[in-house]
Amino acid sequence: MKASIHKLAAFLLAAGFVAGAAAQETTLRLVSAFTENGIYVQRLQPWINKVNAEGKGVLQINFIGGPKAIPPFEVGNAVKTGVVDMALNTGAFYTNVMPEADFLKLTQVPVAEQRKNGAFDAINKVWNEKANMQYLARMVENQPFHIYTTKKVDKADLAGLKIRITPVYRDFFQALNATVITTPPGEVYTALERGVVDGYGWPIGGIFDLNWQEKTKFRIDPGFYDAEVSLVMNLAAHRKLTQPQRDYLQKQLLALEAENSFWAKYTAEEMARQEKAGIQTIKFDAAATKAFIDKAYQIAWSSAEKQSPEIAARFKPLFAHK
């Protein structure tokens, strides 16, 4: 009896092994929470092409599309539940899955360092447990957020202004006395055009992608935090990959992150382009500049600590400047 069970187990194992070997190639469905013509997808597309060209017989990525496929604030849930396998997304867009998603804007060390100092693993532990997600790779770095306005501001006070936000900016802008209105990026242009908002939060790069320069008069310097745009994956889909598939994906993810030096260059180009488009910069003196940045981080961390004390305490030393 015992022997025949062993035989049966051995047979099933072998059959499974054969079936696995026959199905070596897998195709992952990927959506983007950011628009298809924007800089993030522009940078992702060649990577997908390379993954597919080099991954024949192993792993393929099928790019489904951007916000027309799934609304930006729904993409997190789509990954969590496995409606899609993978997404290009930012934590601010899936605080409805877990509030901690937005903490990633607070990293002050490069992702290469995050992989060495334990931050990346600490993130994945939380992402696995709370969002059913694997945090795969951060493909945007060195993109601080700014306040862009249609009206002149002469100090770090947004009283009387209606500003378009996502969760990234909420606590900080409210502390600066703004009236805040949450919208996905796709609604910013119309909100500006109709005077529903007097400004918006966005990183230093990308405002031309949706023509916001047409409606933007001022940018407040300095920037604050660091825009986090990353690839995330449904956890079960990630665990289902064979070892060769996972290794191949990992190799390509590290290659993607290795391209992140692009962003510092892009910042310089975008700043010049904004100036050329007639966008004036509003600057504070050195003391006010420091106070502005300190306030941004202090408010965000204290809100993180209130929201999720244990996780904020784990992340903070790993995210902060040495």
Ligand code: 173
């Ligand atoms: O402003 C936003 O929509 C936002 O939260 C964000 C986050 C990362 C990159 C770009 C924008």
